[in-house]
Amino acid sequence: MDYNTTSFESFYGGGASSLSPEYGNFTGYRMSASQLGFPGSPQTANQLGEAINAAKQGVKAFEVQMLQPDAAETIPKQHFKEMRALMKLSGVKPSVHGPMIDAAGFDDKGNWGQEFGRASNERRMFDTLEKAYALGPEGNIPVVFHSSAGTPGAEFRPGGKEEGRGDVIMEKGAMINRETGQASQVKDRRSYFLSTSEKDFKLGKDDLEKGGTLMTVERSVDNSNAVDWDEKLKGVIIEKGKVDRALGQLWQNAEALNLSNIDINNGDERKVFNQAIKNNPTVQNEMVKAEVLLENNNLTFRSLFNTAYKYGTDEQRKLLKELSSDWKKDSEEKSSNPFREQMDASELQDTYFNKFKDITSRKLIEKGGLLVSDERFGAPKIYQEANEFAMDKAATTFGNLAMKSYDKLGADKSPMLAIEPFHPGAGLSSTDDMVQLVKASRKNFAKQLVEEKGFSKGEAKDVAAKKIGVTWDVGHINMIKKYGFTDKDIVKQTKKIAPMVKHVHLTDNFGFADTHLAPGMGNVPMKKILEQLEKTGRFGEMRKIVEAGAFVQHFKKSPHGLTMAAFGSPLYAMSGDSMGWNRAMDVQGAYFGGYGTTSPSTHHQYFGAGFTTMPVELGGQQPGGNSRFGGTPMA
Numbered sequence: 001m002d003y004n005t006t007s008f009e010s011f012y013g014g015g016a017s018s019l020s021p022e023y024g025n026f027t028g029y030r031m032s033a034s035q036l037g038f039p040g041s042p043q044t045a046n047q048l049g050e051a052i053n054a055a056k057q058g059v060k061a062f063e064v065q066m067l068q069p070d071a072a073e074t075i076p077k078q079h080f081k082e083m084r085a086l087m088k089l090s091g092v093k094p095s096v097h098g099p100m101i102d103a104a105g106f107d108d109k110g111n112w113g114q115e116f117g118r119a120s121n122e123r124r125m126f127d128t129l130e131k132a133y134a135l136g137p138e139g140n141i142p143v144v145f146h147s148s149a150g151t152p153g154a155e156f157r158p159g160g161k162e163e164g165r166g167d168v169i170m171e172k173g174a175m176i177n178r179e180t181g182q183a184s185q186v187k188d189r190r191s192y193f194l195s196t197s198e199k200d201f202k203l204g205k206d207d208l209e210k211g212g213t214l215m216t217v218e219r220s221v222d223n224s225n226a227v228d229w230d231e232k233l234k235g236v237i238i239e240k241g242k243v244d245r246a247l248g249q250l251w252q253n254a255e256a257l258n259l260s261n262i263d264i265n266n267g268d269e270r271k272v273f274n275q276a277i278k279n280n281p282t283v284q285n286e287m288v289k290a291e292v293l294l295e296n297n298n299l300t301f302r303s304l305f306n307t308a309y310k311y312g313t314d315e316q317r318k319l320l321k322e323l324s325s326d327w328k329k330d331s332e333e334k335s336s337n338p339f340r341e342q343m344d345a346s347e348l349q350d351t352y353f354n355k356f357k358d359i360t361s362r363k364l365i366e367k368g369g370l371l372v373s374d375e376r377f378g379a380p381k382i383y384q385e386a387n388e389f390a391m392d393k394a395a396t397t398f399g400n401l402a403m404k405s406y407d408k409l410g411a412d413k414s415p416m417l418a419i420e421p422f423h424p425g426a427g428l429s430s431t432d433d434m435v436q437l438v439k440a441s442r443k444n445f446a447k448q449l450v451e452e453k454g455f456s457k458g459e460a461k462d463v464a465a466k467k468i469g470v471t472w473d474v475g476h477i478n479m480i481k482k483y484g485f486t487d488k489d490i491v492k493q494t495k496k497i498a499p500m501v502k503h504v505h506l507t508d509n510f511g512f513a514d515t516h517l518a519p520g521m522g523n524v525p526m527k528k529i530l531e532q533l534e535k536t537g538r539f540g541e542m543r544k545i546v547e548a549g550a551f552v553q554h555f556k557k558s559p560h561g562l563t564m565a566a567f568g569s570p571l572y573a574m575s576g577d578s579m580g581w582n583r584a585m586d587v588q589g590a591y592f593g594g595y596g597t598t599s600p601s602t603h604h605q606y607f608g609a610g611f612t613t614m615p616v617e618l619g620g621q622q623p624g625g626n627s628r629f630g631g632t633p634m635a
Helices: 047-056 077-090 114-135 198-203 216-255 267-279 282-310 314-331 338-359 385-408 431-453 457-467 476-483 485-498 526-534 547-557 560-564 599-606
Strands: 037-040 061-065 093-097 143-146 155-158 166-177 183-187 188-191 211-216 363-367 370-373 384-385 416-420 468-473 501-506 543-546
Touching: 037 047, 037 560, 061 077, 077 093, 077 114, 077 282, 093 114, 093 211, 114 211, 114 314, 114 384, 114 385, 114 599, 143 501, 166 216, 166 476, 183 314, 183 560, 198 457, 211 216, 211 431, 216 384, 267 560, 282 338, 282 384, 363 416, 384 385, 385 416, 385 431, 385 457, 416 431, 416 501, 416 547, 416 560, 431 457, 431 468, 431 485, 457 468, 457 543, 468 476, 468 485, 476 485, 476 501, 476 526, 485 501, 501 526
Parallel strands: 037 061, 037 543, 061 093, 093 143, 143 416, 416 468, 468 501, 501 543
Antiparallel strands: 155 166, 166 183, 166 384, 188 211, 363 370
């Protein structure tokens, strides 16, 4: 008999169908209950109480929640030791979810707090690693940190061959002013210029968004750099015009007074010069004015030089160093005539400013028979796409954390960093960004191992790969559906990240919000995702933490039994596929609304004792008491 196709009428799932191994709210992926763990509630500092509650329900993994920084700071240090003892006694494996702070150093308004903010966040994150070490000193305890928690994000949509821009397109993003740390939004847009073709004008006749020239997010950032730099250069040129006019007037007066060729190194001529200046306050004022204007313009030039050196390319830095050296030599040659000295200084500034403009100007080179921009030149990247900017900062933080942990907590005992991509649309949340972030963090860590510990490059690379990886949150990746992606895309992204995954968060939603439902209650392609992770050969080593806090909050019900049903967990250790939780959950009915108490405790209290007088943790119906397990005061 095919139990999957048997037809019958019933309010419930039905006895016939329940004989099928696939019966019930089954995701299609079978997993033992021993692999499923709980997190504590992030809203409470009483993580010890949360750990006790998890142990009562028989879970074998528990994630201490330190997500909310203020609540995390309220957890007494004694609780970490007691949680360690409790979990060691009950065979529960610990992990830690670190506080929601930005590894790159962004604040909650999306602005970068400069290097001080990044370093401050790094110190706080290391404090979490030390607490995790107290919880699991045996070593390699997973510690989860979000890839970002303030970094301005980017929104992506599916691409296509017809657009010629790849499978994934950044439609909306942000750029960071690296000088000020301020963020501003940018997005794809269509623009019309004098150079727009007739064809593109026609395309935009009825729909302006179809014609003109496409300004991508990346191109908008480049354009902002070019425009901003051009304005800065124009400012120097305009102010230099004022200098030249002042010097011109001063020179005329100097010639009229026969002072344009005087040598102040000659004592007699210096006396004549001083007396002439003293008798002509107008010339004296013009001289001071010209000197101030020239110095101000020189300071502006120096400021631009500093910006160009900091945010220019390697080739530009090389040329700017040479320019600086030449300037120093030439500026040391000074005329013995004060008027000529100012004129020479002005001419020197003109000469070097023109060379400077050339170094920071866009250049073209021939490539494949076409003229294209030379990436070695152009306006300094004062503005940078937010993810690109944050990548370097966050990788510095994670690499430093791994090194400090390795150095202070021990080579084999230090925790493992499991970086979790945040919601799609947040900074550093795309799979490509995550792959790049982990690679960059490992590279930073490995470099320090080689330089400070004398490791070979191969040894350092292996250690870095062990200590830095990814927490794959199946609910987060499912949320790319709101941008038009499909289950197929989700599986593709999982396949890409799988080699780096070391820790798993299991949760469900419908693709539009991180609703934290129990597995099997939304549309996350759970089976296909887990099959991809299983192909790594390390799936058994990964701790699977079921994040269903919202389900608990809204429905006041433990998700553990429902999760075991969703994964068809065997009822008995030796049962295999013969009997799983998915088939047992609906024995008394499939309605979530409840069916009342089938064996009321009052019945047994009045008419006889039984198992119902035992605590719920042991199969009865009496609420637990004061103990960690049995509910009795003496336990």
